[in-house]
Amino acid sequence: MQKIGVFVCWCGSNIAGTVDVERVAQAVANEPGVVISTDYQYMCSEAGQLKIRQAIKEYGLTGIVVCSCSPRMHEATFRKTAQAAGLNPYMVEIANIREQCSWIHKDKDEGTEKAIILAKAAIAKLHLNTPLKAGESAVTKRALVIGGGIAGIQTALDIADAGYEVDIVEKSPTIGGKMAQLDKTFPTLDCAACILTPKMVDASAHEKINLFTYSEVEGVSGFVGNFKVKIRKKARHVKADLCTGCGVCTEKCPSRKAPNEFNQGLNKRGAIYIPFAQAIPNVPVIDTEYCVKMKTGKCGLCATVCPSKAIDFEQQDEIVEREYGAIVAATGYKLINLDNFEEFGYAQNKDVITSLELERLMNAAGPTKGTLLRPSDNEHPHEIVFIQCVGSRDVSGCGKPYCSKICCMYTAKHAMMIRDKYPDTKVHVFYIDVRTPGKNFDEFYRRAVEEYGVDYIKGMVGKVVEKDGKLLVQGSDLIANEQIKIEADLVVLATAIEPDPSVKNLATMLTASIDTNNFLTEAHAKLRPVESPTAGVFLSGVCQGPKDVPETVAQASAAAAKVIGLLAKDKLTCNPCVANSNELLCNGCSQCANVCPYGAIEYINKEVNDHGKREVRRIALVNEAVCQGCGACTVTCPSGAMDLKGFTTRQIMAEVDAICK
Amino acid sequence: MQRISEEILSKCRALLEDGTADRVMGWENGEFYYDVTPAVFTKDNLDNMIYDDFCASNQSKYFILESKKEGKIVALLKPCDTYSFNQLLKENRINRDNVYVLGIPCDGKIDVQKAALLGIKGITGVKSVGDEVVFETIYGEKSCAKKDVLFEKCMSCKGKKHMIYDALSNEEQEPETAIANxxxxxxxxxxxxxxxxxxxxxxxxxxxxxxxxxxxxxxxxxxxxxxxxxxxxxxxxxxxxxxxxxxxxxxxxxxxxxxxxxxxxxxxxxxxxxxxxxxxxxxxxxxxxxxxxxxxxxxxxxxxxxxxxxxxxxxxxxxxxxxxxxxxxxxx
Incomplete structure (x- = not known):
């Protein structure tokens, strides 16, 4: 029989406001095994913990039940408390009477009743608890960063500077990401390339950083400290070790049909190409979809002109397997598809463009060499309309419910830069709200309005139609309370951003969770914002939520700090709540191994002694260092041979029985 | 009345005689004609083996233990039994090396209870003739439509193709696909x-x-x-x-x-x-x-x-x- 102490926390008024904590303590005082039941204002405080430690010693407790907040919050705290008083930390059970009682009930009687039931369930479970001992596992001192944009580059640089090896896996042929496509960056208006490309060079030159460009993560197994990752290095059809990056091949390629992704499809590129001049690595890629040689077998001009014989039409994808201690997702974003927003005529009119297209039109390395010309006739636009929140803050279901966060600032930037360079151009901005919190951000926006005379109109645009070579923009001015029409030469849509679609597949591989908008979820929105709930997986940049460059870089460094903290450890303490198989009950059917997401179960042939009968049986064996205690095997096992330490079937059933009593 | 086809019996005998297998798992007579019982045979008692429209049981499960024994056993599997046998193989329950699967044909098995409800009792023999089934009884010969006396499981037959086998007792009858009816x-x-x-x-x-x-x-x-x-x-x-x-x-x-x-x-x-x-x-x-x-x-x-x-x-x-x-x- 256990000697159990029950400690009911008020959590100030958080619990005590809706749950009669004294009644809870009294109600369970006479449950079997309970020798002390008491309540206190803040159990997690030093004084509260002291109360627990003293009670353990005074009453010789063999286990404690703490009725308090979610175990996610303070289970670790109370385990440490118990351990300090000489109790095994796994002889602690938490009854969550805050999130599951006080926070969701209004009626104090109902809340109290439920709290009593949960306390009884925890006591019933505790009766079956056994002391558990945590094992240890080693840490592979290398990190993987998935995504080579500014977020991934910054994270990798910080980890590498701390002395750990980092691999960056980037699916496109070059690192740099979206930031490389930007012209200037707010609020200081430095040129994006000027601040990004040195970082790209740093990353590629860093002895601790290894780049896998034009590569994708294909499979992830293992667990924190010991991930095994399969990386597919897609065939570039150019031998990177021979190529000198002279670019002759890209100039001579006769195919000019492929849309240039780097310029958002505003012009064409060859079938063999380097995405942009500062690309890293400076090695071309053959786009097999457009390459004449790959399609028809004739041509091969690039191979003929290549002075270093680097072209290899036969090259195949290569799979590399690497081990890592930590993984950082930095997969970034893309613009949403505008098919749902026909009213703006994006598909019909060449002169209705996205803000990212405008970045390319204003960039010196872009298709117009930095002169602002509208795509339809290469004329200077004299009247430009910006439409904000295209697909953002949209609850109609056509777009995204969230704010894309970056559009207010970049639209102010675009408007200001156009007014600065082409003072004869009128610029109107339709907005719902202008949101510019951030250091020097609101000042920046006000400069656009006050110094550069950008015409901000509060209201949305209903329709954009072509009329006599112009774009007739019909919208409403909510402040003047009138409908307005503007004949514009160019319309720029501040298009909502969404996580890169690759993140869904990646989340599955990493067993990291994603929210309804496909952003990766953090372990705690406030207190653990750069960690995924999956141990050893960290989040950097827009894959976690919309953010601008300064914020991305800050988060990237934060994620790096967390990774460094992990890699600095030689050993990790394992979770002792792992599965184990009863060899006498195991049928050897392999169903548990089929469902195990961690590959923690293997089968061995072992001689067992079944009540005097010796025979060799095929039985399941759990690798305790790999098992994460998810319990999938325990519910799959038809014979009940699999059980989870700390959450045994009998413990769960005891809880259910206590609740149903 | 002959209660097993000569094809099946001779194939089994050959397998035992040429040393391919040591035992055969089949059926033997029970107390009553319709009351057949699963049984293991060797060379010595193979003549007692029967297989007719009353041999309905799915024997796959026996091979979990039988395949753990020394030597090889012949499994007589009807088409529907092969699904269970495969499933057990998939779950690593049967040692495939110790089982020789002889696929045997099946035209549906007879539920003696259904026959009794039709007034057919005292059965001493049975024979399928097309869609009809003819019973010899102590009260004389009686017949009825076969579909009226089939087991529930045969009413939704999966088809006549064996999903796994080492040999078939009648290769000509084997359909190419598992067309279910x-x-x-x-x-x-x-x-x-x-x-x-x-x-x-x-x-x-x-x-x-x-x-x-x-x-x-x-x-x-x-x-x-x-x-x-x-x-x-x-x-x-x-x-x-x-x-x-x-x-x-x-x-x-x-x-x-x-x-x-x-x-x-x-x-x-x-x-x-x-x-x-x-x-x-x-x-x-x-x-x-x-x-x-x-x-x-x-x-x-x-x-x-x-x-x-x-x-x-x-x-x-x-x-x-x-x-x-x-x-x-x-x-x-």
């Missing part, structure tokens, strides 16, 4: 009736059917999917063994739990219903699971292969989310 397609018709009931009606239906259960465990013991070394209902640590049931509802749950345990692995062999002495249509529980699995994860026939993953134990991104329960509603 029309009845196989219609096997869910009754499930749909159950689905259309209100929850209360359905509850009453099952309470009524299961109230007859005497917990003889025949369904469990015959079921090829219920082959755990120690069943949870026999395991003192499971918390449910030898437990005095607080009411008869708890008793009913035995069948619900069993249906969950075999879900995704049940080949719909129908043995549970065949052996039930209380005539409880237990196969309906399993069929409901099969229907749901087909609808939620795509058509799946357990035991049709050895390689493919099973729907409930392999994850794909297209898998139904748990919210499907709400979307489908309580009556589905």
């Amino acid at each position: 029309e009845d196989f397609g219609n096997r869910f018709a009754y499930i749909e009736n159950l689905e259309h009931m209100t929850p209360d009606e359905r509850f009453d239906f099952w309470r009524g059917e299961l109230s007859r259960c005497i917990r003889c465990n025949a369904c469990r013991n015959v079921c090829p999917a219920c082959s755990c070394l120690t069943c949870v209902f026999d395991n003192p640590k499971s918390g449910v063994d030898s437990k005095a049931n607080t009411d008869d509802f708890e008793e009913n749950l035995f069948h619900i739990i069993r249906a969950f345990h075999v879900a995704g692995r049940c080949t719909d062999c129908g043995e549970c219903t065949r052996v039930c002495p209380q005539n409880i249509p237990l196969h309906l529980l399993n069929r409901k699971f099969i229907k749901d699995i087909n609808e939620l994860y795509g058509e799946y026939q357990a035991g049709a292969d050895i390689e493919l993953g099973m729907p409930l134990t392999s994850y794909t991104k297209q898998d139904a989310e748990p919210s499907i329960v709400y979307e489908r509603g309580g009556n589905k």
Whole structure:
């Protein structure tokens, strides 16, 4: 029989406001095994913990039940408390009477009743608890960063500077990401390339950083400290070790049909190409979809002109397997598809463009060499309309419910830069709200309005139609309370951003969770914002939520700090709540191994002694260092041979029985 | 009347004589003509082996233990038995090296209870003639339409193709594909009736059917999917063994739990219903699971292969989310 102490926390008024904590303590005082039941204002405080430690010693407790907040919050705290008083930390059970009682009930009687039931369930479970001992596992001192944009580059640089090896896996042929496509960056208006490309060079030159460009993560197994990752290095059809990056091949390629992704499809590129001049690595890629040689077998001009014989039409994808201690997702974003927003005529009119297209039109390395010309006739636009929140803050279901966060600032930037360079151009901005919190951000926006005379109109645009070579923009001015029409030469849509679609597949591989908008979820929105709930997986940049460059870089460094903290450890303490198989009950059917997401179960042939009968049986064996205690095997096992330490079937059933009593 | 075809008998004899196998698992006469019993034969008593329209049992499960013994055993498997055999192979329960599978033909097996209801009693012989079945009885020869006396499981026959074999007793009869007949397609018709009931009606239906259960465990013991070394209902640590049931509802749950345990692995062999002495249509529980699995994860026939993953134990991104329960509603 256990000697159990029950400690009911008020959590100030958080619990005590809706749950009669004294009644809870009294109600369970006479449950079997309970020798002390008491309540206190803040159990997690030093004084509260002291109360627990003293009670353990005074009453010789063999286990404690703490009725308090979610175990996610303070289970670790109370385990440490118990351990300090000489109790095994796994002889602690938490009854969550805050999130599951006080926070969701209004009626104090109902809340109290439920709290009593949960306390009884925890006591019933505790009766079956056994002391558990945590094992240890080693840490592979290398990190993987998935995504080579500014977020991934910054994270990798910080980890590498701390002395750990980092691999960056980037699916496109070059690192740099979206930031490389930007012209200037707010609020200081430095040129994006000027601040990004040195970082790209740093990353590629860093002895601790290894780049896998034009590569994708294909499979992830293992667990924190010991991930095994399969990386597919897609065939570039150019031998990177021979190529000198002279670019002759890209100039001579006769195919000019492929849309240039780097310029958002505003012009064409060859079938063999380097995405942009500062690309890293400076090695071309053959786009097999457009390459004449790959399609028809004739041509091969690039191979003929290549002075270093680097072209290899036969090259195949290569799979590399690497081990890592930590993984950082930095997969970034893309613009949403505008098919749902026909009213703006994006598909019909060449002169209705996205803000990212405008970045390319204003960039010196872009298709117009930095002169602002509208795509339809290469004329200077004299009247430009910006439409904000295209697909953002949209609850109609056509777009995204969230704010894309970056559009207010970049639209102010675009408007200001156009007014600065082409003072004869009128610029109107339709907005719902202008949101510019951030250091020097609101000042920046006000400069656009006050110094550069950008015409901000509060209201949305209903329709954009072509009329006599112009774009007739019909919208409403909510402040003047009138409908307005503007004949514009160019319309720029501040298009909502969404996580890169690759993140869904990646989340599955990493067993990291994603929210309804496909952003990766953090372990705690406030207190653990750069960690995924999956141990050893960290989040950097827009894959976690919309953010601008300064914020991305800050988060990237934060994620790096967390990774460094992990890699600095030689050993990790394992979770002792792992599965184990009863060899006498195991049928050897392999169903548990089929469902195990961690590959923690293997089968061995072992001689067992079944009540005097010796025979060799095929039985399941759990690798305790790999098992994460998810319990999938325990519910799959038809014979009940699999059980989870700390959450045994009998413990769960005891809880259910206590609740149903 | 000859109770086994010369083809099967001579093939078995040859296998034993040339040393390919040491034993044969088949059927022998029981107390009554229709009362056949599974049995293991050697060279010495092979002549006692029989196989006719009364040999309905699915013998696959026997090979879990038989294949662990020394030497090789010949398994006489009807087409539908091969599904169960495959499923057990997939679950690593049978040592394939110790079993020689001889595929034997089947034209549907006869339920003596159904015959009795038609007034056919005192049976001393049986013979299928086309769609008719002719019984020799102590009261003289009687005949009826075969479909009127088939077992429930034969009413939804999976077809005549063997899914696994080392040899066939009659190679010419083997169809190229596992074309199931029309009845196989219609096997869910009754499930749909159950689905259309209100929850209360359905509850009453099952309470009524299961109230007859005497917990003889025949369904469990015959079921090829219920082959755990120690069943949870026999395991003192499971918390449910030898437990005095607080009411008869708890008793009913035995069948619900069993249906969950075999879900995704049940080949719909129908043995549970065949052996039930209380005539409880237990196969309906399993069929409901099969229907749901087909609808939620795509058509799946357990035991049709050895390689493919099973729907409930392999994850794909297209898998139904748990919210499907709400979307489908309580009556589905």
